[in-house]
Amino acid sequence: MPKRYQHKESELQIQCVRWFAYEYPHLRMLLYHPQNEGTANGRVRGAIAKAEGVVAGVADLILQAPSEDGFSCLAIEMKTPTGRQSPEQKMFELYIKAAYGKYVVIRSFEDFKAIVTEYVSDINNGVIAAARSIYKAQIEAENEKARQRIRKLINAEK
Secondary structure (H helix, E strand, C coil), X not given: CCHHHHHHHHHHHHHHHHHHHHHXXXXXXXXXXXXXXXXXXXXXXXXXXXXXXXXXXXXXXXXXXXXXXXXXXXXXXXXXXXXXXXHHHHHXXXXXXXXXXXXXXXXXXXXXXXXXXXXXXXXXXXXXXXXXXXXXXXXHHHHHHHHHHHHHHHHHHC
16 A cells, blocks of 8 residues: 555544544543554564564454444544555454454544444443543542642742
Protein backbone atom coordinates (compact mmCIF):
# COMPACT_ATOMS: atom_id res chain seq x y z
CA MET A 1 0.00 0.00 0.00
CA PRO A 2 1.43 3.42 -0.92
CA LYS A 3 2.49 5.56 2.02
CA ARG A 4 0.10 8.39 1.15
CA TYR A 5 -2.85 6.03 1.70
CA GLN A 6 -1.41 4.80 4.98
CA HIS A 7 -1.03 8.44 6.05
CA LYS A 8 -4.67 9.21 5.22
CA GLU A 9 -5.81 6.14 7.16
CA SER A 10 -3.62 7.24 10.07
CA GLU A 11 -5.11 10.75 10.02
CA LEU A 12 -8.62 9.30 10.02
CA GLN A 13 -7.76 6.96 12.89
CA ILE A 14 -6.29 9.79 14.98
CA GLN A 15 -9.38 11.93 14.38
CA CYS A 16 -11.65 9.03 15.39
CA VAL A 17 -9.69 8.17 18.54
CA ARG A 18 -9.66 11.82 19.66
CA TRP A 19 -13.41 12.08 19.16
CA PHE A 20 -13.99 8.84 21.06
CA ALA A 21 -11.82 10.00 23.98
CA TYR A 22 -13.80 13.24 24.18
CA GLU A 23 -17.21 11.64 23.70
CA TYR A 24 -16.67 8.54 25.88
CA PRO A 25 -13.82 9.29 28.32
CA HIS A 26 -14.97 6.50 30.65
CA LEU A 27 -14.53 3.97 27.83
CA ARG A 28 -11.24 5.34 26.45
CA MET A 29 -9.12 2.56 27.94
CA LEU A 30 -11.31 -0.02 26.21
CA LEU A 31 -10.65 1.38 22.72
CA TYR A 32 -7.13 0.52 21.70
CA HIS A 33 -4.84 0.14 18.73
CA PRO A 34 -3.00 -3.20 18.77
CA GLN A 35 0.33 -1.82 17.53
CA ASN A 36 0.64 -4.51 14.93
CA GLU A 37 2.49 -2.87 12.09
CA GLY A 38 5.99 -1.62 11.63
CA THR A 39 7.72 -4.99 11.55
CA ALA A 40 9.50 -4.04 8.32
CA ASN A 41 12.59 -3.01 10.30
CA GLY A 42 14.34 -6.18 9.31
CA ARG A 43 13.92 -9.91 9.53
CA VAL A 44 15.17 -10.17 13.11
CA ARG A 45 12.75 -7.52 14.41
CA GLY A 46 9.95 -9.14 12.39
CA ALA A 47 10.72 -12.57 13.86
CA ILE A 48 10.77 -11.11 17.38
CA ALA A 49 7.47 -9.30 16.79
CA LYS A 50 5.87 -12.49 15.49
CA ALA A 51 7.15 -14.43 18.51
CA GLU A 52 5.73 -11.70 20.77
CA GLY A 53 2.29 -12.20 19.26
CA VAL A 54 2.03 -9.89 16.26
CA VAL A 55 -0.58 -11.32 13.91
CA ALA A 56 -0.98 -10.10 10.34
CA GLY A 57 -4.36 -8.58 9.52
CA VAL A 58 -5.43 -7.49 13.01
CA ALA A 59 -7.89 -4.59 12.90
CA ASP A 60 -6.69 -1.04 13.51
CA LEU A 61 -8.86 -0.45 16.58
CA ILE A 62 -10.58 -2.76 19.03
CA LEU A 63 -13.38 -1.64 21.35
CA GLN A 64 -13.16 -4.34 24.00
CA ALA A 65 -16.67 -4.24 25.42
CA PRO A 66 -19.50 -6.73 25.06
CA SER A 67 -22.81 -5.50 23.69
CA GLU A 68 -26.34 -6.44 24.61
CA ASP A 69 -26.65 -7.61 20.98
CA GLY A 70 -24.30 -10.48 21.81
CA PHE A 71 -21.09 -9.09 20.33
CA SER A 72 -17.89 -9.69 22.30
CA CYS A 73 -16.12 -6.61 20.90
CA LEU A 74 -16.04 -4.17 18.00
CA ALA A 75 -13.09 -4.54 15.60
CA ILE A 76 -12.55 -1.50 13.37
CA GLU A 77 -10.49 -1.53 10.19
CA MET A 78 -9.69 1.95 8.83
CA LYS A 79 -9.60 2.36 5.04
CA THR A 80 -9.52 5.20 2.57
CA PRO A 81 -12.63 5.45 0.36
CA THR A 82 -10.95 3.22 -2.22
CA GLY A 83 -8.85 1.09 0.15
CA ARG A 84 -9.26 -2.70 0.20
CA GLN A 85 -8.77 -5.28 2.88
CA SER A 86 -5.74 -7.50 2.54
CA PRO A 87 -6.25 -11.27 2.54
CA GLU A 88 -4.91 -11.32 6.13
CA GLN A 89 -7.44 -8.67 7.18
CA LYS A 90 -10.26 -10.68 5.63
CA MET A 91 -9.06 -13.74 7.56
CA PHE A 92 -8.95 -11.73 10.81
CA GLU A 93 -12.52 -10.58 10.11
CA LEU A 94 -13.62 -14.22 9.91
CA TYR A 95 -11.95 -15.03 13.23
CA ILE A 96 -13.48 -12.00 14.97
CA LYS A 97 -16.93 -12.94 13.73
CA ALA A 98 -16.40 -16.55 14.83
CA ALA A 99 -15.63 -15.19 18.32
CA TYR A 100 -18.94 -13.26 18.26
CA GLY A 101 -17.21 -9.96 17.56
CA LYS A 102 -18.52 -7.26 15.28
CA TYR A 103 -16.13 -6.27 12.48
CA VAL A 104 -16.51 -3.07 10.47
CA VAL A 105 -14.55 -1.27 7.79
CA ILE A 106 -14.59 2.49 8.37
CA ARG A 107 -13.97 4.86 5.47
CA SER A 108 -14.91 8.22 7.01
CA PHE A 109 -15.15 10.05 10.32
CA GLU A 110 -18.94 10.17 9.94
CA ASP A 111 -19.06 6.37 9.51
CA PHE A 112 -16.96 5.94 12.65
CA LYS A 113 -19.18 8.22 14.74
CA ALA A 114 -22.38 6.53 13.58
CA ILE A 115 -21.17 2.95 14.04
CA VAL A 116 -19.44 3.57 17.37
CA THR A 117 -22.38 5.57 18.76
CA GLU A 118 -24.73 2.72 17.88
CA TYR A 119 -22.37 0.09 19.34
CA VAL A 120 -21.79 2.04 22.57
CA SER A 121 -25.53 2.46 23.05
CA ASP A 122 -25.75 -1.35 23.19
CA ILE A 123 -22.79 -1.99 25.50
CA ASN A 124 -23.71 -4.04 28.54
CA ASN A 125 -24.90 -1.71 31.33
CA GLY A 126 -22.68 -3.44 33.88
CA VAL A 127 -19.63 -2.70 31.75
CA ILE A 128 -20.66 0.96 31.40
CA ALA A 129 -21.22 1.31 35.16
CA ALA A 130 -17.90 -0.34 36.02
CA ALA A 131 -16.00 1.75 33.46
CA ARG A 132 -17.56 4.97 34.80
CA SER A 133 -16.65 4.00 38.34
CA ILE A 134 -13.04 3.22 37.40
CA TYR A 135 -12.77 6.44 35.38
CA LYS A 136 -14.14 8.51 38.28
CA ALA A 137 -11.63 6.92 40.67
CA GLN A 138 -8.83 7.55 38.18
CA ILE A 139 -9.75 11.24 37.86
CA GLU A 140 -10.02 11.60 41.64
CA ALA A 141 -6.57 10.03 42.10
CA GLU A 142 -5.07 12.34 39.46
CA ASN A 143 -6.72 15.37 41.11
CA GLU A 144 -5.35 14.35 44.50
CA LYS A 145 -1.82 14.05 43.07
CA ALA A 146 -2.19 17.52 41.57
CA ARG A 147 -3.38 18.92 44.93
CA GLN A 148 -0.37 17.34 46.64
CA ARG A 149 2.03 18.93 44.12
CA ILE A 150 0.39 22.33 44.65
CA ARG A 151 0.67 21.94 48.45
CA LYS A 152 4.38 21.15 48.10
CA LEU A 153 4.89 24.24 45.94
CA ILE A 154 3.01 26.44 48.42
CA ASN A 155 4.92 25.03 51.39
CA ALA A 156 8.25 25.42 49.58
CA GLU A 157 7.59 29.15 49.15
CA LYS A 158 7.08 29.72 52.92
